Amino acid sequence: MKILIRVLGVALFLSGLFWALQGLGIIMWPPESFMLDRREWTTYGLLTAAVGAVLIWLSRARKREP
DSSP: OHHHHHHHHHHHHHHHHHHHHHHSSSOOOTOOTTTTTHHHHHHHHHHHHHHHHHHHHHHHOOOOOO
């Protein structure tokens, strides 16, 4: 279960960063994307990355079972 939470956290974190960078207009790929240079996608991306970071932290901070 711990590994699943960590994998989900990493996926959310990386996706969120990608969305945020697209929203800021730093990553302009794919060229036909509706997310490019749109500030709301920066917000969505940062929120998604934050959720991913929390999941990563939770997967590491949980008590180890004997």
